[in-house]
Amino acid sequence: MTQQSVEPRTAADDAGDGSRVSAGRAWLDRYFHISKRGSTVSREVRGGITTFMAMAYILLLNPLILSGKDVGGDTLGQKAVITATAFAAAFTTLLMGFVGKVPLALAAGLSVSGVLSSQVAPNMTWPQAMGMCVMYGVVIMLLVVTGLREMIMNAIPLALKHGITMGIGLFIALIGFYKAGFVHQGEHTPVSLGPAGELAGWPVLLFAGTLLLIFMLQARNIPGAILIGIISGTIVAAVLNGLGVIDPKQWANGTPELHGSAVSMPDFSLFGHVEFGGWGKVGAMTVGMIVFTLVLAGFFDAMATIIGVGTEANLADDKGRMPGLSKALFIDGAGGAIGGVAGGSGQTVFIESATGVGEGARTGLASVVTGLFFAACLFFTPLTAIVPQEVASAALVVIGAMMLMNARHVDWADRATAIPVFLTVVLMPFTYTITTGVAAGVISYVAIKTAQGKAREIGAFMWGLTVIFLIYFGLHPIEGWLGVH
Numbered sequence: 001m002t003q004q005s006v007e008p009r010t011a012a013d014d015a016g017d018g019s020r021v022s023a024g025r026a027w028l029d030r031y032f033h034i035s036k037r038g039s040t041v042s043r044e045v046r047g048g049i050t051t052f053m054a055m056a057y058i059l060l061l062n063p064l065i066l067s068g069k070d071v072g073g074d075t076l077g078q079k080a081v082i083t084a085t086a087f088a089a090a091f092t093t094l095l096m097g098f099v100g101k102v103p104l105a106l107a108a109g110l111s112v113s114g115v116l117s118s119q120v121a122p123n124m125t126w127p128q129a130m131g132m133c134v135m136y137g138v139v140i141m142l143l144v145v146t147g148l149r150e151m152i153m154n155a156i157p158l159a160l161k162h163g164i165t166m167g168i169g170l171f172i173a174l175i176g177f178y179k180a181g182f183v184h185q186g187e188h189t190p191v192s193l194g195p196a197g198e199l200a201g202w203p204v205l206l207f208a209g210t211l212l213l214i215f216m217l218q219a220r221n222i223p224g225a226i227l228i229g230i231i232s233g234t235i236v237a238a239v240l241n242g243l244g245v246i247d248p249k250q251w252a253n254g255t256p257e258l259h260g261s262a263v264s265m266p267d268f269s270l271f272g273h274v275e276f277g278g279w280g281k282v283g284a285m286t287v288g289m290i291v292f293t294l295v296l297a298g299f300f301d302a303m304a305t306i307i308g309v310g311t312e313a314n315l316a317d318d319k320g321r322m323p324g325l326s327k328a329l330f331i332d333g334a335g336g337a338i339g340g341v342a343g344g345s346g347q348t349v350f351i352e353s354a355t356g357v358g359e360g361a362r363t364g365l366a367s368v369v370t371g372l373f374f375a376a377c378l379f380f381t382p383l384t385a386i387v388p389q390e391v392a393s394a395a396l397v398v399i400g401a402m403m404l405m406n407a408r409h410v411d412w413a414d415r416a417t418a419i420p421v422f423l424t425v426v427l428m429p430f431t432y433t434i435t436t437g438v439a440a441g442v443i444s445y446v447a448i449k450t451a452q453g454k455a456r457e458i459g460a461f462m463w464g465l466t467v468i469f470l471i472y473f474g475l476h477p478i479e480g481w482l483g484v485h
């Protein structure tokens with residue numbers, strides 16, 4: 001993204017004809033430091049709208065990922081999840097705007113939602129899973145307050161950080177392919193193309209077409225490519241449904257259509273449904289690993305995203321220091337707890353915030369605008385019923401591809417780097433658990449460094465993680481030796 005040159009302007013300049021600025025606009029200028037950062041109210045509003053358009057897809061994808069059953073066979077209502085997603089995104093983004101005063105927007109982290117759906121819910125109830133979300137958010141807030149978050153970030157090798165991001169990307173892409181019906185569990189193979197080794201039906205064709213369209217738009221650097229692709233795929237689906245071309249049975253969730261009015265009151269039935277405890281069947285070790293995995297899932301990208309977007313907005317110095325960084329990191333951590341209480345998964349800073357910065361956003365006013373748009377979406381949840389699951393799934397694959405681009409930062413010629421990253425990346429989708437990939441990467445990194453006679457380069461934190469993950473992998477035989485069942 002190219003850096004825009006911004007000439008400092010005052011609030012009076014933004015008034016248009018040199019007329020006296022209203023008291024309200026003057027307050028905005030002082031509170032958000034708009035003139036001081038070389039921006040204007042109109043640029044902040046435009047940037048906030050652009051950021052919302054770039055990340056509005058989360059309202060469709062988060063309910064899609066959280067659509068699975070928990071250990072008791074219960075599911076979360078789609079409308080309730082959309083409400084929770086919109087509310088949590090609005091609340092945390094407004095908090096970032098008014099308190100952090102930086103142009104950063106938050107919403108449900110797909111990596112966190114992926115962990116909740118694939119690793120947490122199969123072992124406990126959804127309220128307990130949201131309790132895990134609150135716990136991981138509190139842990140991150142404590143890490144920020146104590147200064148340990150930055151220490152941990154520095155202790156983990158950069159290559160492994162990239163590997164974790166790439167692995168989560170493949171994991172999310174696999175979910176997208178599966179939800180779209182592109183990939184199935186094979187009758188004679190672990191997986192197959194379609195239900196019988198071939199693609200069948202209009203819905204999966206729409207998925208493929210939407211996926212290609214989004215990639216093409218991104219290749220042309222079209223802003224909001226993901227949202228444009230989803231809208232286009234939805235329009236085509238509506239036309240084909242109207243012509244009676246598609247058999248309703250081919251759709252994964254029934255025929256996508258609007259039932260009644262496009263406007264409705266939000267469904268807050270999931271709000272506050274959080275449980276702590278009742279994990280006797282799961283075990284303390286498993287609970288600890290779940291919280292640790294959630295911390296990892298929402299941990300690594302946030303600081304890099306905050307500093308990266310801050311640098312793009314000319315808010316960070318040449319050493320990456322940014323005013324209000326500690327506040328931004330704390331709010332990002334609080335997003336985990338807020339999302340858990342709301343019932344919509346942990347919230348994290350979105351890299352799509354950079355699109356708003358590209359339109360001129362420099363202050364928290366842009367985040368306030370984005371948050372208000374998410375709040376407005378609370379009353380339009382019925383519109384999501386017209387978006388086919390197959391079309392929305394294309395966005396998951398696109399996001400996975402974007403996360404995999406971190407591969408360019410890995411030194412593949414160095415075995416001490418390449419092997420741990422490889423294991424981290426492939427084991428996440430292959431085992432359908434993020435924890436396994438991280439554990440394999442950490443253990444192999446320490447083992448290879450030790451074999452090279454470079455044990456002193458590893459660091460105490462990595463040694464500690466290795467011990468924890470060795471116990472994690474050997475938990476079953478250890479419990480057998482101890483007579484614990």
